[in-house]
Amino acid sequence: MSFDIENYLKDQAKNNIILFYKGNVDSDVINHVLDTVEYKMVEVNEQSKLRKKVYNVLVESLQNLYHHVDRVPDDFEDQTSEKFGLLVVQKVKNGYKIITGNFVHADNLEKLEEKIKRINRSSHEEIKELYKFILNHQRISAKGGGGLGLVDIARKTGNKLEYAFRKYNDKYSFFYLNILVDERENA
Amino acid sequence: MEPIIIEGTPKTPTVKFDASEGVFEIKGRSIPENSVEFYKPLVDWLDNYKETPLNKTVVNIRLEYFNTSSSKCILDVFKKLEAIHKAKNEVEVNWYYEEDDEDMLEAGEDYESIIRVPFKMIEIVE
Numbered sequence: 001m002s003f004d005i006e007n008y009l010k011d012q013a014k015n016n017i018i019l020f021y022k023g024n025v026d027s028d029v030i031n032h033v034l035d036t037v038e039y040k041m042v043e044v045n046e047q048s049k050l051r052k053k054v055y056n057v058l059v060e061s062l063q064n065l066y067h068h069v070d071r072v073p074d075d076f077e078d079q080t081s082e083k084f085g086l087l088v089v090q091k092v093k094n095g096y097k098i099i100t101g102n103f104v105h106a107d108n109l110e111k112l113e114e115k116i117k118r119i120n121r122s123s124h125e126e127i128k129e130l131y132k133f134i135l136n137h138q139r140i141s142a143k144g145g146g147g148l149g150l151v152d153i154a155r156k157t158g159n160k161l162e163y164a165f166r167k168y169n170d171k172y173s174f175f176y177l178n179i180l181v182d183e184r185e186n187a
Numbered sequence: 188m189e190p191i192i193i194e195g196t197p198k199t200p201t202v203k204f205d206a207s208e209g210v211f212e213i214k215g216r217s218i219p220e221n222s223v224e225f226y227k228p229l230v231d232w233l234d235n236y237k238e239t240p241l242n243k244t245v246v247n248i249r250l251e252y253f254n255t256s257s258s259k260c261i262l263d264v265f266k267k268l269e270a271i272h273k274a275k276n277e278v279e280v281n282w283y284y285e286e287d288d289e290d291m292l293e294a295g296e297d298y299e300s301i302i303r304v305p306f307k308m309i310e311i312v313e
Contacts, residue, residue, distance in 0.1 A: 027220055031197065034218075049287045052252070056290070059218050059254050066220055128293075135258055136301050148255035156290055 003168055005101055008176050009088060012099060019089040024081035025065040033062060037089055047183075053156055054096045054181050060149040061100045061179065062087070069102040073172045076103075095182030104175045109165065112175065116161050119154045127155045157181050191232055199225050200250065204232060209241035217253040217261070226260035233267035240271045249283040249311075250291065258294070265302040272304045280306045286313070 005022075018040050021033060037058055041051045065085035072084045086101030104112060122130060131151045138147050154161055162178035188206040195201035200215040219225050246268060253261065265280070272278040280302075282295035292308060299306040 030220070035197075047287075048285075049289075052288060052290070056252060056254075059252065063218075063220060063254060063256070128297075132297050132301065135262060135297065139259075148258065152255045 003166075003174075005086060005166075005174055008101070008164060008166065008174075009099065012097075012176075012178060016091040017088060018091055018096075019087065021085075021087045023078065023084065025062060025069070025083045025085040025087075027066075030059075030062045030066065033087065034058060050095060050181070050183055054098070056156055057098055057153050057179055057181050058089070060153050061098055061177065064149040065100055065102055070105040070108060070172075072103055073168060076168075092180070092182070095180065098179045098181065099176060100179075101174055101176045103168065103172050104165070106171050106173070109173055109175075113163075113165070115150060116163055119150060120160045122154075124155070124158060127151060131155055153179055188232075188235060191229065202229065204229065204236075206236050206241075209244045210247070211244065212247045212249070213261075213264075214247070214249040216251050217257040219254075219257070222254070222256040222260045226257070226263065230260070230263050230267060233264065233271075237267055237271050237274075240274075240276050243277040244268065244271060244279070246278070246280045247283065248280065248295075251285075253294075262298065262301065265298055265304065269302050269304050278304050280304055281309055282306055283309045283311050285311050 019033065019037055021029065023029070034055065038051070038055060041054060046054075065087075066083060069083045069085055072078060072081065076084075078084055084103065086099075088097075088099040090097040090099070119127065119130075131148060134148050134151060150161065157179060159180045159182070162180070164176045164178070165173040166176070167173050190206065191202055191204040193199070193202040195215040198216060198219045200213050200217045203210075203212045205211070217225075248261075268278050268280065280298075282298070284291035284295060295306065295308055
């Protein structure tokens with residue numbers, strides 16, 4: 001069976017999908033996604049606190065894709081997307097799930113996983129301190145990212161970062177980040 | 188010094204920096220992909236202002252959203268203000284947040300703890 005990047009979603013996000021996107025993540029796509037999701041949340045009268053959190057997390061996840069995705073493997077079906085990414089926004093019981101997917105080169109996998117594990121080991125207070133430390137000490141990278149995206153997502157949601165790597169071939173894995181933004185108070 | 192006046196867009200804030208009044212304002216959404224491109228002229232302008240500032244400078248930050256890459260640029264703006272303050276000029280930052288927006292309040296408190304300039308946290312009640 002060939003590799004299907006949507007397989008993961010069949011288990012993780014079945015119903016109430018309010019947005020699905022697969023393809024190049026450029027500035028226009030980001031604008032469009034933000035507008036669409038914001039409009040849909042206003043339409044259902046979502047309370048502003050949750051709406052803001054979802055919007056913030058969406059901005060960071062999309063811009064993470066924009067700044068950090070690795071090139072797609074040579075034999076992948078979509079060769080035209082320079083920054084190929086997958087995005088699903090799903091309405092769940094007390095909030096929203098935002099799932100992103102992108103290729104990660106084997107050379108970058110360990111570093112990414114280490115970063116997530118460090119965040120997931122940290123208490124809310126430690127995440128706050130980590131955020132401030134990076135804000136104050138790290139320069140904006142050549143790619144334009146501040147190295148703060150994942151830390152900010154964890155801080156704003158108060159939830160652990162769920163993630164998975166699915167091996168594509170020896171050089172590449174597909175990385176899924178599964179973020180829950182819900183109404184519960186931050187611990 | 189020529190003032191900086193920039194109209195806001197869905198991804199970048201409204202900016203009004205007026206050296207003759209000593210009142211600077213950043214308002215709206217700051218979520219561009221390339222925040223350095225947007226903020227560099229502001230930081231350069233402040234670098235100039237820093238040479239001959241007014242006795243009192245008031246800075247109003249009234250953001251609805253900002254992304255993490257803007258957060259570093261905003262820190263650069265504050266660092267210029269800190270230098271003005273350090274040179275014995277009065278500087279006051281008013282950090283506005285909407286009443287239910289604890290994240291925005293916390294973001295202001297982050298800056299307050301890093302930058303040695305007096306901050307005032309102001310809740311906007313609808």
